[in-house]
Amino acid sequence: MRYLFLLNPTAGKRDCTTGLTPAIHAAAGRAGIPPEKLQVVVTQYAGHARALAAEAARTAEAEGEPVRIWTAGGDGTFNEALTGANGCALAAVGCLPFGSGNDFLRTYGTREEFSDLDAQFAGGAVDIDLMETDLGLSATICAAGLDAQVAYGIPQFRRIPFCGGEMAYALSIVRQLCGHIGRKVAFTIDGEELTVDCLMCAVCNGRTYGGGFYAAPEARPDDGWLDVFIIRRVGRLTIARLLGMYKGGKHFRDGALTEQAKPYFLYRRAKCVSLRPTDGRGPIVATADGECAPCEAITARLRPLAGHVLLPKPAYERFMAQRASV
């Protein structure tokens, strides 16, 4: 077995590379991993983690030796490595949370569990479903509408001097709320055709996105289903209350929408979801695992158990126990 760590120095609020490299070597020593089997690389550019993971997967295939790859960064870096290693049964990808959102891990455990290097080395690989989307592979959630528009607007405000992350986020929200709210969207959800005047929608393999919005609080990433939530268009005064419910995952319990959510939400389970705006207002902004872009149409298709991911020991044990109980 080989072990590869890909450290993104630009992820999150501070460069993770300095302290982390010796900590990885120390934890590998405690886990009895020979130094020649371990490699720690700092990424040099956007897309580098994908190239390095793809190369490690090719080597694993050529030499018949499995590789465990961890990214230190956020969901973007993790997604790059997952994409690079995709299709290789001998490669599994994990994450050390050093990003700003780190939504991937919230489906499986806590930030503390994923930050624990000893638990990471003692953990294991599990197979999860992935989504093939127009924005690339996704392990978590593909969403479109108001929240994606807010995320898409943030970088423009970040360019303003003295405008930090939270201020840029707040300004992007204000701009969206001052503009036209809601889109008319035509959905194809497996065989069902549906047109909805909606605020936003989320096609979920994992549970959270946007830095902890529990869009699909009960989603199981290995059940062969995508959970689809569509939020109907509401007035500005209702948006804050609705987003509060949505962020906390209070719209869904025991496999169904809660009574308070029913007037505002539509829920479906599906294998393939397509959507396109039909209101003539141009493309709709969509987001998936850190990627964000305007799209004329989006399709998210389930790829059952196509992802091989690494979970730290406590999360791995919970995942396996849950799988055994189904």
Ligand SMILES: Nc1ncnc2c1ncn2[C@@H]1O[C@H](COP(=O)(O)OP(=O)(O)OP(=O)(O)O)[C@@H](O)[C@H]1O
């Ligand atoms: N050396 C580098 N220089 C510039 N960009 C890089 C470098 N290494 C990686 N990147 C890019 O940085 C981007 C952002 O990283 P990432 O998404 O992991 O962190 P984040 O945005 O802070 O966290 P999150 O996505 O969880 O909110 C990734 O898309 C990746 O391509």
